[in-house]
Amino acid sequence: xxxxxxxxxxxxxxxxxxxxxxxxxxxxxxxxxxxxxxxxxxxxxxxxxxxxxxxxxxxxxxxxxxxxxxxxxxxxxxxxxxxxxxxxxxxxxxxxxxxxxxxxxxxxxxxxxxxxxxxxxxxxxxxxxxxxxxxxxxxxxxxxxxxxxxxxxxxxxxxxxxxxxxxxxxxxxxxxxxxxxxxxxxxxxxxxxxxxxxxxxxxxxxxxxxxxxxxxxxxxxxxxxxxxxxxxxxxxxxxxxxxxxxxxxxxxxxxxxxxxxxxxxxxxxxxxxxxxxxxxxxxxxxxxxxxxxxxxxxxxxxxxxxxxxxxxxxxxxxxxxxxxxxxxxxxxxxxxxxxxxxxxxxxxxxxxxxxxxxxxxxxxxxxxxxxxxxxxxxxxxxxxxxxxxxxxxxxxxxxxxxxxxxxxxxxxxxxxxxxxxxxxxxxxxxxxxxxxxxxxxxxxxxxxxxxxxxxxxxxxxxxxxxxxxxxxxxxx
Numbered sequence: 260x261x262x263x264x265x266x267x268x269x270x271x272x273x274x275x276x277x278x279x280x281x282x283x284x285x286x287x288x289x290x291x292x293x294x295x296x297x298x299x300x301x302x303x304x305x306x307x308x309x310x311x312x313x314x315x316x317x318x319x320x321x322x323x324x325x326x327x328x329x330x331x332x333x334x335x336x337x338x339x340x341x342x343x344x345x346x347x348x349x350x351x352x353x354x355x356x357x358x359x360x361x362x363x364x365x366x367x368x369x370x371x372x373x374x375x376x377x378x379x380x381x382x383x384x385x386x387x388x389x390x391x392x393x394x395x396x397x398x399x400x401x402x403x404x405x406x407x408x409x410x411x412x413x414x415x416x417x418x419x420x421x422x423x424x425x426x427x428x429x430x431x432x433x434x435x436x437x438x439x440x441x442x443x444x445x446x447x448x449x450x451x452x453x454x455x456x457x458x459x460x461x462x463x464x465x466x467x468x469x470x471x472x473x474x475x476x477x478x479x480x481x482x483x484x485x486x487x488x489x490x491x492x493x494x495x496x497x498x499x500x501x502x503x504x505x506x507x508x509x510x511x512x513x514x515x516x517x518x519x520x521x522x523x524x525x526x527x528x529x530x531x532x533x534x535x536x537x538x539x540x541x542x543x544x545x546x547x548x549x550x551x552x553x554x555x556x557x558x559x560x561x562x563x564x565x566x567x568x569x570x571x572x573x574x575x576x577x578x579x580x581x582x583x584x585x586x587x588x589x590x591x592x593x594x595x596x597x598x599x600x601x602x603x604x605x606x607x608x609x610x611x612x613x614x615x616x617x618x619x620x621x622x623x624x625x626x627x628x629x630x631x632x633x634x635x636x637x638x639x640x641x642x643x644x645x646x647x648x649x650x651x652x653x654x655x656x657x658x659x660x661x662x663x664x665x666x667x668x669x670x671x672x673x674x675x676x677x678x679x680x681x682x683x684x685x686x687x688x689x690x691x692x693x694x695x696x697x698x699x700x701x702x703x704x705x706x707x708x709x710x711x712x713x714x715x716x717x718x719x720x721x722x723x724x725x726x727x728x729x730x731x732x733x734x735x
Contacts, residue, residue: 307414325376328362397428432686446512455659459667464678492685543640590643
């Protein structure tokens with residue numbers, strides 16, 4: 260059996276052209292399981308040949324259409340052709356790119372100058388689909404693995420390597436950075452939003468004093484919808500608060516949303532809510548408070564009393580410590596501070612009989628001072644956790660910590676030996692968040708729509724040139 264694949268190209272004005280894109284031989288005498296149907300290599304070659312036929316035909320058709328002035332219908336001059344190459348999902352294609360002399364009566368330029376009609380359509384060396392595909396894969400696996408995967412399944416150029424994929428992924432990250440899309444559904448102004456923030460650390464590239472840097476990650480959640488992931492490197496943003504405020508306002512659909520900010524109270528994250536242009540309710544993560552109380556409970560439980568004084572001290576400490584978590588759960592901060600001060604007083608006035616008991620009391624006092632400092636630095640962030648829990652409201656940064664695992668650890672830390680620059684990590688996590696949120700293509704379309712608009716000052720200048728040319732035609 261011989262298979263001949265031909266395509267028929269029909270222009271908008273009716274011209275028909277038939278092109279053969281491939282021949283496949285399947286002799287019945289040598290038929291085996293490996294030659295049944297089309298192989299992967301056959302499919303890749305057919306797709307590449309098809310792409311080689313379509314793009315030059317499109318270029319010629321666009322050239323023929325753009326040579327006719329849309330106002331005076333004059334046939335404009337063709338200056339020359341230049342050879343161009345473009346990387347596509349189905350291989351690299353070489354085609355002729357014409358340069359046409361524009362008509363003086365045609366907007367928006369009103370000048371006789373050479374221009375390339377394909378430049379607005381193919382402004383780069385790669386098509387937008389290929390850029391989006393490489394960025395999407397690079398956000399989920401290493402750059403070298405992306406090259407291997409694409410070469411396995413697609414007829415991409417052999418010249419594409421991991422450096423090309425990295426540069427294109429970061430280019431996509433630059434384009435979608437700071438582009439936020441509004442929510443699809445209309446929002447109720449009384450809807451309560453939750454912003455959970457946490458941080459993850461990655462290894463820094465180069466020889467620097469600080470060997471790692473932090474990537475701020477979290478989720479914006481609202482009841483009944485999928486949470487939205489965000490991430491950034493604080494040193495790469497001029498104003499982190501402005502970025503987070505724009506994120507919340509865009510999706511909430513109001514400049515003054517009802518927002519709760521949940522943090523673990525570390526690394527200065529708790530101060531973010533104070534700089535927001537609208538009111539926000541700070542919430543200190545319950546898990547971190549509970550674990551600090553757990554440290555105290557374990558120390559008291561492990562106290563080795565040898566005398567009656569030590570036994571009485573242990574029973575008193577157990578009475579005070581066992582009620583701490585209940586006080587925080589029900590927002591009775593005053594009573595919690597009172598019990599903590601009683602514990603601290605016991606640790607200082609009791610004279611232990613054994614050295615081991617003394618070391619345990621010192622450790623208990625140290626952990627208690629840590630808890631005091633933690634609560635003081637996050638003053639006003641503790642809430643009635645029990646009430647929030649019964650109302651099915653979030654009280655911990657669990658969704659932010661899962662975002663750290665999903666965005667940062669899975670791509671940059673866990674079993675990854677790469678080192679990162681802050682700028683490269685910032686741009687890559689933008690792409691990864693867009694892939695997780697499922698809006699990478701939409702954000703790229705929003706970027707293209709933004710750059711396709713001609714600035715107003717340029718339009719006014721062109722209108723001025725047109726009026727001047729109409730008033731004094733010989734001057735131009």
